[in-house]
Amino acid sequence: MEFREExxxxxxxxxxxxxxxxxxxxIxxxxxxxxxxxxxxxxxxxxxxxxxxxxxxATLxxxxxxxxxxIGLPVVLGVAFQSVAPLSLIGAKHGNGAMFGALIISGLYVILVSGFFSKIAKLFPKIVTGSVITTIGLTLIPVAIG
Structure with a gap:
């Protein structure tokens, strides 16, 4: 019982x-x-x-x-911080409509290319993808602190 509570x-x-x-x-x-x-x-x-x-x-x-x-897994999808600079530039130069339009177009592009990437995913072992994701996360720590 103790193990279950832990x-x-x-x-x-x-x-x-x-x-x-x-x-x-x-936020x-x-x-x-x-x-x-x-x-x-x-x-x-x-x-x-x-x-x-x-x-x-997106999570649903x-x-x-x-x-x-x-993917059939309970993962919560959030927002990517790398979108801040491009969206800020597009919004400042071309307005809100262009900024939201760019988001829609990029989303459609991701949907179109995702089929191709799902086919080549088996070429990348888990140790490679894990290392890449860890490296990205570690390089974002200073940005998050700032």
């Missing part, structure tokens, strides 16, 4: 950690974009709400395991 408390702590990591990214990215584009408080609120809603939609789609959609 496992549950560990699962709860890891779940909380995952929630905080996902939620902080889902920080819109804040960074909004500050770069001098958004009002109302626009910032709308951007954050839209971002969290779309992260939820990943929970499914269909032929061409979803």
């Amino acid at each position: 496992k549950q408390s560990q699962s709860a702590l890891l779940g909380l950690q995952h929630l905080l990591a996902m939620y902080s990214g889902s 920080l990215v819109p804040i960074m974009i909004a500050s770069a584009l001098n958004y009002s408080s109302a626009e910032l609120t709308y951007l954050i709400a839209t971002d969290i809603f779309m992260c939820g939609v 789609l990943q929970l499914q395991l269909w032929k061409h959609l979803g």
